Amino acid sequence: MTSPLPYRIGYGEDAHRLTAGRPLMLGGVPIPHAERGAVAHSDGDAVLHAVADALLSGLALGDIGQYYPDTAPENAGLDSRVILGRCLELVREGGYAPANVALVVTLDRPKLGPLRADIARSLADLLGLPETEVGVSFKTSEGLAPDHVQVRVTVLLARVEG
Ligand code: C5P
Numbered sequence: 001m002t003s004p005l006p007y008r009i010g011y012g013e014d015a016h017r018l019t020a021g022r023p024l025m026l027g028g029v030p031i032p033h034a035e036r037g038a039v040a041h042s043d044g045d046a047v048l049h050a051v052a053d054a055l056l057s058g059l060a061l062g063d064i065g066q067y068y069p070d071t072a073p074e075n076a077g078l079d080s081r082v083i084l085g086r087c088l089e090l091v092r093e094g095g096y097a098p099a100n101v102a103l104v105v106t107l108d109r110p111k112l113g114p115l116r117a118d119i120a121r122s123l124a125d126l127l128g129l130p131e132t133e134v135g136v137s138f139k140t141s142e143g144l145a146p147d148h149v150q151v152r153v154t155v156l157l158a159r160v161e162g
């Protein structure tokens with residue numbers, strides 16, 4: 001059934017445990033000087049996973065685990081840009097496109113402020129949006145969760161006419 005809504009909201013979250021000896025990727029951007037990276041079956045990019053889940057949720061299409069199970073051997077080390085690309089395709093097939101996106105990354109270290117523009121640009125490119133429609137916020141956990149990265153994302157999807 002086709003939705004009558006001109007706009008739909010999507011929400012997504014992701015969290016990964018951090019460990020030494022792994023690279024840290026956020027929004028398709030490698031984070032230099034990160035002492036630890038995400039423990040994950042794929043490349044562990046929690047931003048891209050949360051954005052992909054937000055896209056799917058906006059169209060009530062479930063979540064990325066249904067499309068890319070973390071138990072499937074072929075998904076080992078998977079580039080999360082592939083996951084996001086597929087979710088974007090599903091949104092477009094459903095007659096919508098992202099209009100703007102807002103995300104919060106909770107991570108104690110390293111400081112991400114200097115990379116805000118890089119992450120916004122990367123996400124804008126991946127989503128086909130101007131950078132002015134990509135809001136990127138950072139928070140520490142105030143030491144409550146020093147061993148993990150947490151990402152929360154809202155996305156607005158606009159119906160594509162035609
Ligand atoms: O979490 P808190 O309010 O203490 O964050 C203070 C500032 O530190 C925020 O302005 C945020 O942008 C920045 N920050 C950062 N990198 C992080 C966490 C927070 O640049 N990993």
Ligand code: MG
Pocket residue numbers: 014015016040044045046049
């Ligand atoms: Mg993940």
